[in-house]
Amino acid sequence: MRIAINGMGRIGRLLLRRLVKIEGLEVVAVNDIMTPAQLVYLQKYDSVYGAAEDEVALENGQLCIAGKTVQILQQPDPAKLPWKELDIDLVLECTGLFMDSAGAGTHLQAGARKVLLSTTGAPDIPLCIYGFNQHQVSTGSLIVSPGGCMTNCSTHLIYLMQSIGIEAVHLNVVHSYTSRQHLVDGPHKDMRRGRAAAESVIPVPVDLAESLERLFPVLKGRIHTVTTRVPVANGALADFTFQMKADTSVQEINRIFKEAAASEYKGIIAYTEDPLVSNDVRGNTHSAVVEGSLTAVTGRMVKLMAFFDNEYGYTSRVVDWVKLLKEQQAS
Incomplete structure (x- = not known):
């Protein structure tokens, strides 16, 4: 599964730390308006969870973490993101800004196949809590709200x-x-x-x-x-x-x-x-x-x-969702 993260705040950065270690998942790109140097610094050092266990560096404008290379984007308009060109299966929408079907749907317009929010979305997006009603999400569900x-x-x-x-x-x-x-x-x-x-x-x-x-x-x-x-x-x-x-x-x-x-x-x-x-x-x-x-x-x-x-408990459920969506993709 090819993944992109939109928004590298607390949840986005913690998800990146965790997802790069999971076999079968590839974080292709991250998007945030902060400078690449600042992004890499905050990915490397964290006041709550400590310094990253894996090597984190900025090389040729790209983020290198745990031996993997992740493209850094700085596009404030998700409709202009290159998800089609990058063949993105799933966007993790972690900005907190695009929480309704119209906003989150811009990632689909840009070429992503699915979108997983990082909080409770608007009422026009079904609310599905992992371990409670995740079975309501089918292969045809394009935007998933996993709650906060x-x-x-x-x-x-x-x-x-x-x-x-x-x-x-x-x-x-x-x-x-x-x-x-x-x-x-x-x-x-x-x-x-x-x-x-x-x-x-x-x-x-x-x-x-x-x-x-x-x-x-x-x-x-x-x-x-x-x-x-x-x-x-x-x-x-x-x-x-x-x-x-x-x-x-x-x-x-x-x-x-x-x-x-x-x-x-x-x-x-x-x-x-x-x-x-x-x-x-x-x-x-x-x-x-x-x-x-x-x-x-x-x-x-x-x-x-x-x-x-x-933060950690919540991102654990987001990781569960990513794995479930990957299984659906493979079926």
Whole structure:
């Protein structure tokens, strides 16, 4: 499978590190408006995951990584990218700018065969979460939206809690700061997001509830979500409060997740009763690490908590999608 990455931010760079090591996948080109020298530098050194294990260099204007050569492009208009000439099977759209069928579709117009977003797309693109409803993607699906890191964490946990019966759910994702926040106070349409990210705990609105209602229409109007950004560079804790339809217990809930993590959700959900902190899941490949010692039940209200690496865990699911699309291509 011949792959191109559009947008070399946090997710694009981490995907490149991982994809170049997978047999049968060839990253042909990356596209970003930053200079090639800057791109190579950020690919080589990372403040969260450390320096790249493989050699990274800029040679004759091209990116050389792990002994492979990747063409560097600097085209802001995806419709003008040379995907047809480069025979691109799959574009990983990682800019966060082209999230509807019209925007992402420009990659198809440019000659790519398929597009995989790096976040939740617009409602005109089917939302498919790996491990939940990936079977809905057929060989004829040209644009795939795999959800974001928070959607991938919460979807599986809500689905499993549905085996008991959910009346309503409130979810607060305690999340590391991101590039869409300010380092120092400044103007922003969301005034709190404009405050210094490393100096405050900052509530930030998020459209996660809308995404989850698309996946669980039976819960429409009964899901509330918010994120609270905290002064760490990586890691997140999903804090669920469920109002259940039936009586339950800590033992029953933990049993459900422990069994799921060992069987049908192996590799996607992990379960532990160790006293974790967010730094313990850095580099963890799971979408959610349920911390059973934090599970609590009061009446029919349930507290459930799960850690996840918002970058590495998420790119693990994107890699799963790439492998699945490659299998579809071969069939």
